[in-house]
Amino acid sequence: MKAVAVFPLSREVKLIEQAEPVITQPDQVKLRMLDVGICGTDKEICTFVYGTPPAHADYLVIGHEALGSVVEVGSAVTHLAPGDLVVPTVRRPCPHARCRSCRAGHQDFCETGDFTERGIKGAHGYLAEFIVDEAQYMNLVPRHLREIAVLVEPLTIIEKAEHQLYGLMQRRPPWIDPAVSERTQGQGHKALVLGAGPVGLLGAMALRTVGFDTVVYSREMEPDPRIAVTQEIGATYLSSQALPTDQLETHIGPIDLVYEAVGHSLLALEVLKALGPNGIYILTGVPGLQTLIEADPATLFREIVLKNQVVLGTVNAGTQAFKAAIADLDVFHQCWPRAVLALMADRIPIEQAAQRVLERPTGIKSIISFQL
Ligand SMILES: [Zn+2]
Ligand SMILES: [Zn+2]
Numbered sequence: 001m002k003a004v005a006v007f008p009l010s011r012e013v014k015l016i017e018q019a020e021p022v023i024t025q026p027d028q029v030k031l032r033m034l035d036v037g038i039c040g041t042d043k044e045i046c047t048f049v050y051g052t053p054p055a056h057a058d059y060l061v062i063g064h065e066a067l068g069s070v071v072e073v074g075s076a077v078t079h080l081a082p083g084d085l086v087v088p089t090v091r092r093p094c095p096h097a098r099c100r101s102c103r104a105g106h107q108d109f110c111e112t113g114d115f116t117e118r119g120i121k122g123a124h125g126y127l128a129e130f131i132v133d134e135a136q137y138m139n140l141v142p143r144h145l146r147e148i149a150v151l152v153e154p155l156t157i158i159e160k161a162e163h164q165l166y167g168l169m170q171r172r173p174p175w176i177d178p179a180v181s182e183r184t185q186g187q188g189h190k191a192l193v194l195g196a197g198p199v200g201l202l203g204a205m206a207l208r209t210v211g212f213d214t215v216v217y218s219r220e221m222e223p224d225p226r227i228a229v230t231q232e233i234g235a236t237y238l239s240s241q242a243l244p245t246d247q248l249e250t251h252i253g254p255i256d257l258v259y260e261a262v263g264h265s266l267l268a269l270e271v272l273k274a275l276g277p278n279g280i281y282i283l284t285g286v287p288g289l290q291t292l293i294e295a296d297p298a299t300l301f302r303e304i305v306l307k308n309q310v311v312l313g314t315v316n317a318g319t320q321a322f323k324a325a326i327a328d329l330d331v332f333h334q335c336w337p338r339a340v341l342a343l344m345a346d347r348i349p350i351e352q353a354a355q356r357v358l359e360r361p362t363g364i365k366s367i368i369s370f371q372l
Helices: 040-046 149-169 198-209 225-232 245-252 265-272 297-306 319-335 337-342 350-356
Strands: 002-007 012-017 028-037 065-073 085-088 116-118 130-134 138-141 190-194 213-218 236-239 255-260 275-283 310-313 346-348 366-369
Touching (some): 012 350, 065 149, 149 319, 190 198, 198 213, 213 225, 245 265, 255 265, 265 275, 319 337, 346 350
Parallel strands (some): 213 236, 255 275, 275 310, 346 366
Antiparallel strands (some): 028 065, 028 366, 085 138
16 A cells, blocks of 8 residues: 655655555554645654654654544444544553553653654554554544544644633633633633644634634735635734734734744744733744744743743643544534635645645645545
8 A cells, every 4th residue: 555654764755555554453443544634743754853763664654634434443442433534643652650641541741752643753654545543542523524624633732722721711810700611711812823824723713713802923915815714714814024023012902812833933932022911822833943042031031920921832632632623623614614625725646745745835734635
C-alpha cells in the first residue's frame, strides 16, 4: 500500500510502498484512511526540524489530522463496526508508572515527555492507505460530517483550551454567574484571535459559538478567503499591516482573551502588551528558531501581576477535546456551512502529498484525500 514518509538521515520526503498492516490484537481496529489534513507541524517534520521515526526505523510515516473508515475490528471490540467513521487521537501514553497523567488516561498532560504521537514522534502516522490501531483511541464521527471531519483534530486545540479557560474565567467573581455555562462563557467578553490559519479560524468559530465578541488579527489584506471566513462567522477582521500591535488596545478596547495561533514569538509578545485587566492569554503556536529580540521582562511581569493576567500554554488533546470537537463541528456546519467548507478548499491525491506538504496551500488547508 502507499504511504508518505520522511527519511531524516537522507533528508527525503517521498511516497513509499509498504505492507498493509494487519490486526494482531483483539482490541485493535483496521481503518481505510479517507482524508488526512496537512499542517505546519507536517511542514516542520518534512524540513527535518521536528519529528522522530519509531525506534529501529529510518523513516516516519507522517500525517496526524485524520479521518478513517473502519474496515475490520478485533474480537474484543464491541463499540465499533465496519463502516463506522472515526477520527483517531494522536498522542499515546508514556510507559512510566510515575506519570500520573498518562496512568489516568490524560496523556495530553504527560509529565515525562516520553509519550509517542502518531505521525510526529516515535510512531507512524496516518498518511497511508490503511492503518491498525487500538480501538480505545478512535472517536466515532456521525456520518453526515464525512466531508468535514478531517477538521476535528485541529479543532481539538481550541476545545482543550476552552475547557481550561472556563475554569480560569471562574476565578473572577463577576464571572461566577449561575446563568453562564461552559456553552455561554464568552458572553459580554472580547476575544482576540492571533492568526487566520486553520487553527486560528477554527478557534474563532469556537469562541463565537460560546458568545465571545471576536476579533481575528492577522497579516492578510482584502481580498482573502481567510477574511471572508472571519466575516461570515460574525467576527471582525483586523490586518496587522493596517493596524500595528501598539494600537490594538485603543482600537478595540480591553481584551479579555487572546487565542494565539501563529507561533511567532515577537508578535505574541507585542500582543501580550494589549491584554486587558484580568485577561487570559492562551498560547498554542510553537515558535521555530527566530531572531533574538530584546525584551523588558520587568515591565512585562509587572503588568501581568498588576492586571491579574494569566498566560497559558496548551498542546495536544485528550478524548474529551475530541468529543467536544466533533459536537462543535456539527454546530459550526449548521451555523456557517460555507465558512467550514472554505477552510478546506484544496483536496489532492496521495501522489502529490510529498511536494504539497512543503508548499503554501492554495486554499486555507490542504487535505490529502484517498478517494479522489
Ligand atoms: Zn496538525
Ligand atoms: Zn506520561
